[in-house]
Amino acid sequence: MLLDLNEEERLLKGGLEQFAEGAIRPKIKPFVDRHEFPTELVKEFLSLGFMGTAYDPDFAGGGLGTRGAAIVAETLARAEPGFGAIYLCNSAPMTVIARYGSDEVKKKWLEPLCRGDFIASFGVTEPSGGSDVASIKTRAVEDGDSFVLSGSKVFSTNAGAPLHGASTFVAVTDPELGPKGLSTFVVPVGTPGFKVGKAGRKIGWRIADSVELFLDECRVPKANMIGKRGDGLKQILTTLSIGRILVGATGLGLARKSIDLAKSYGADRKVGGVPIFNHQGLTFPLADALTKIHAAELMIRNAACLADAERPFRLETSMAKLFATEMASEVADIALQIHGGYGVFEE
Numbered sequence: 001m002l003l004d005l006n007e008e009e010r011l012l013k014g015g016l017e018q019f020a021e022g023a024i025r026p027k028i029k030p031f032v033d034r035h036e037f038p039t040e041l042v043k044e045f046l047s048l049g050f051m052g053t054a055y056d057p058d059f060a061g062g063g064l065g066t067r068g069a070a071i072v073a074e075t076l077a078r079a080e081p082g083f084g085a086i087y088l089c090n091s092a093p094m095t096v097i098a099r100y101g102s103d104e105v106k107k108k109w110l111e112p113l114c115r116g117d118f119i120a121s122f123g124v125t126e127p128s129g130g131s132d133v134a135s136i137k138t139r140a141v142e143d144g145d146s147f148v149l150s151g152s153k154v155f156s157t158n159a160g161a162p163l164h165g166a167s168t169f170v171a172v173t174d175p176e177l178g179p180k181g182l183s184t185f186v187v188p189v190g191t192p193g194f195k196v197g198k199a200g201r202k203i204g205w206r207i208a209d210s211v212e213l214f215l216d217e218c219r220v221p222k223a224n225m226i227g228k229r230g231d232g233l234k235q236i237l238t239t240l241s242i243g244r245i246l247v248g249a250t251g252l253g254l255a256r257k258s259i260d261l262a263k264s265y266g267a268d269r270k271v272g273g274v275p276i277f278n279h280q281g282l283t284f285p286l287a288d289a290l291t292k293i294h295a296a297e298l299m300i301r302n303a304a305c306l307a308d309a310e311r312p313f314r315l316e317t318s319m320a321k322l323f324a325t326e327m328a329s330e331v332a333d334i335a336l337q338i339h340g341g342y343g344v345f346e347e
């Protein structure tokens with residue numbers, strides 16, 4: 001499997017880097033400081049068409065699959081990890097619709113999301129816990145031509161943003177079937193009974209708002225069900241696996257930026273009359289960091305290739321996310337140490 005960027009991917013990366021470095025980086029800090037969703041910057045990003053990168057061109061997508069999406073997440077995260085998070089949390093509802101929705105559902109929801117008309121959120125995690133997705137309590141009861149949803153979700157990222165237009169919710173349709181009784185629905189903003197609760201202030205990804213959502217007898221047409229009744233668990237597990245590749249890619253972007261800053265600082269900063277990188281004690285951790293960044297990139301691209309080829313990929317996506325996110329934290333620490341005392345100042 002060839003893991004190099006192909007021509008289309010290089011063009012994607014180049015175009016997006018211009019936006020990330022030219023528009024996001026110089027303007028983002030006040031939003032991070034205020035824990036504020038950067039509405040105008042996200043609008044600008046949506047207008048450039050990158051949101052549809054991964055998806056089918058028949059529905060206004062760019063056709064570059066998960067490999068392309070990983071490049072978008074990484075490049076945005078280099079400028080600001082929270083911007084990568086806004087992208088990847090919007091990708092989750094798009095992925096579930098793209099993989100499992102009928103053409104009618106894709107036309108109605110995926111196409112405007114690819115065009116960037118609005119953003120969406122993924123409502124899986126509930127107050128009682130997120131790891132055990134099979135224990136979801138939100139109910140969807142069939143009533144004539146509709147389903148009526150009741151329950152609550154937490155940590156729904158993007159759902160409190162002004163550009164938010166819809167959520168995909170996983171709910172219990174058939175309690176007697178246990179994990180096989182879950183199904184997924186699109187619920188548009190403005191549906192009576194669909195309420196946004198409070199946003200939690202986070203220690204990272206600050207600009208990506210994560211909110212509570214409440215469904216109080218929310219009625220949606222049956223046509224808003226994604227795929228087959230009872231397929232909800234399978235749909236979530238696959239979508240979360242693809243999401244893991246993008247979470248890993250945001251870690252990769254963060255690590256790359258950290259080490260680039262450290263490399264330029266270490267080349268200029270002199271201790272004992274020579275640049276600090278002349279002291280091997282600092283180049284060993286730098287070499288470790290660069291090696292781990294490379295390994296993470298290969299794992300992420302390999303997992304993305306498997307996903308795009310419709311081959312089994314859950315193990316590889318989990319390993320890529322685990323490795324890349326732990327690597328990001330280690331590399332950020334190495335970069336901070338290379339900066340010496342300046343490493344702890346916000347500037």
Ligand SMILES: Cc1cc2nc3c(=O)[nH]c(=O)nc-3n(C[C@H](O)[C@H](O)[C@H](O)COP(=O)(O)OP(=O)(O)OC[C@H]3O[C@@H](n4cnc5c(N)ncnc54)[C@H](O)[C@@H]3O)c2cc1C
Nearest residue numbers: 089122123124125128129130131132154155156157205210
């Ligand atoms: C920034 C952020 C954004 C998010 N955005 C979204 C979103 O948009 N949509 C959404 O639906 N969710 C979202 N989530 C939720 C996320 O998916 C959950 O936090 C995650 O699934 C874990 O669930 P939990 O927090 O309830 O932890 P729990 O499930 O309560 O787990 C607590 C701890 O126990 C560990 N644990 C759990 N089960 C086991 C086990 N069997 N064996 C050993 N250890 C175990 C966990 O690893 C964890 O360390 C977001 C979370 C964060 C932090």
